[in-house]
Amino acid sequence: MASKGEKHSPLEQFEIIPFSNTELGGYDISFTNSSLSMIITVAVITLFLTLTVNPRSLVPSRMQLVSELMYNFIAQLLSDTVGDNGKKYFPFVFSLFMFVLIGNMVGMVPYQFTFTSHIIVTFALAAIVFIGTTILGFANHGIKFFSFFYIPGVPFYMHPLLIPIEVISYLSRPISLSVRLFANMLAGHTLLKVFAGFVVAMPFFTGVFPLVFIVALTGLEILIAFLQAYVFAILTCLYINDAYHLH
Amino acid sequence: MDKDDKLKDLKDRIQTAETINTPQPSNKKNSGAGFGFKISTEIIAALVVGVGIGLIVDKYLGTKPFGLIIFFIFGALAGFLNVYRVMRRIEKQ
Numbered sequence: 001m002a003s004k005g006e007k008h009s010p011l012e013q014f015e016i017i018p019f020s021n022t023e024l025g026g027y028d029i030s031f032t033n034s035s036l037s038m039i040i041t042v043a044v045i046t047l048f049l050t051l052t053v054n055p056r057s058l059v060p061s062r063m064q065l066v067s068e069l070m071y072n073f074i075a076q077l078l079s080d081t082v083g084d085n086g087k088k089y090f091p092f093v094f095s096l097f098m099f100v101l102i103g104n105m106v107g108m109v110p111y112q113f114t115f116t117s118h119i120i121v122t123f124a125l126a127a128i129v130f131i132g133t134t135i136l137g138f139a140n141h142g143i144k145f146f147s148f149f150y151i152p153g154v155p156f157y158m159h160p161l162l163i164p165i166e167v168i169s170y171l172s173r174p175i176s177l178s179v180r181l182f183a184n185m186l187a188g189h190t191l192l193k194v195f196a197g198f199v200v201a202m203p204f205f206t207g208v209f210p211l212v213f214i215v216a217l218t219g220l221e222i223l224i225a226f227l228q229a230y231v232f233a234i235l236t237c238l239y240i241n242d243a244y245h246l247h
Numbered sequence: 248m249d250k251d252d253k254l255k256d257l258k259d260r261i262q263t264a265e266t267i268n269t270p271q272p273s274n275k276k277n278s279g280a281g282f283g284f285k286i287s288t289e290i291i292a293a294l295v296v297g298v299g300i301g302l303i304v305d306k307y308l309g310t311k312p313f314g315l316i317i318f319f320i321f322g323a324l325a326g327f328l329n330v331y332r333v334m335r336r337i338e339k340q
Contacts, residue, residue: 168296168318168325176292176329180285227281 010193014117014186034121037113041103049098070098074233081237085244092132093240096125097233104185104225108218116228117185119178126178129236137243148246177235181228188221289333290326297322 018030052063060068074094078086100116107114115121137145149166150159195217198210301318305311 164318164321165325165328168293168300168322169328171300172289172292172296172322172325172329175295176288179292180288183288184284 010190010197013113013189013193016118033113034115034118037106037115038103040112041099041106041115044106045098045102070094077234078237081234082241082244086237086240089237089240093233093236096129096236097229100125100181100232101226101229104229105222107185107189108222108225114185114189116181117189119182122178122182123174125232126174129177129239130174133236133239133243136240137246140244141246145246148242173239177232181232184224184228188217188224192217192221285333286330289329290323293326293329294319294322297325 017033018028019033019036020031022028022030048063049067052061052067055061055064057064071094074097075090078090078093082089103116104114106112107116137148141147149163149170151162151166154162192214195210195214199207199214201207202210297318297320298315301315301322304314304318308314
């Protein structure tokens with residue numbers, strides 16, 4: 001347990017609290033606050049999309065328009081980056097985008113846990129994208145997919161140097177993808193908590209200033225939450241595109 | 248007011264509204280911090296992979312410092328390559 005001084009640490013919000021102690025085959029599969037947050041996210045997405053699109057009116061209501069806007073946003077993204085081949089991957093990219101976006105937004109609700117601030121969650125998502133696109137590349141090109149690492153038009157003696165660099169660059173994709181999302185959320189939420197601490201700690205009425213700053217920062221955090229979901233989706237599209245077009 | 252006048256008035260109003268609402272080509276696309284963050288994650292990710300491969304090679308081939316040294320350099324170079332690609336993608340937009 002944390003001692004009394006550490007109780008209001010800005011990092012306390014990232015603590016995983018298990019609600020049950022379940023174990024399966026030696027692995028801890030307890031239901032935690034992180035799992036609860038994910039279930040809330042999925043429930044919010046499902047309810048929002050089904051309820052708003054349910055009337056299927058030709059002249060959409062505002063809420064239906066929001067759903068259609070999200071649909072169009074990802075459909076446009078896919079057709080811009082991948083082209084005609086992209087249509088097949090719409091469900092995947094859309095689910096990924098909505099999961100990250102609503103996950104970030106649910107995390108913005110006070111007292112709510114942000115599961116995207118844990119690297120294991122974002123890394124799992126990035127690993128799914130990475131393994132998926134690699135399998136896709138091999139399915140499309142077979143063994144020729146390895147020519148992805150071979151840069152044409154370079155003197156032959158440069159290849160022993162360039163191929164390892166290309167391979168490392170390719171392998172670094174899931175790490176940069178996951179670290180970007182995780183670090184943005186972690187940094188943003190920690191910053192919010194640190195300034196919230198100033199509100200209480202500062203003397204007299206001066207606590208108002210950090211409070212004003214928090215309000216502005218919350219707006220910025222919502223922007224970042226959207227932007228990071230967008231970056232995650234667009235990079236997924238680019239990786240799918242790479243699986244189709246080598247170079 | 249005459250019907251033509253009304254139409255002309257509407258046309259003018261639409262035009263002014265259009266000029267106001269057309270998005271100006273903005274050059275504040277990238278905030279400095281976000282841009283720096285993007286670049287640094289690319290370098291760090293490539294270095295992590297490079298060092299990881301180096302350590303694994305050392306462990307299984309017993310080439311102690313050399314695998315780490317060589318793959319660290321490869322990782323750094325891959326990081327620069329990633330940054331170069333990100334920059335090129337941004338410039339294209």
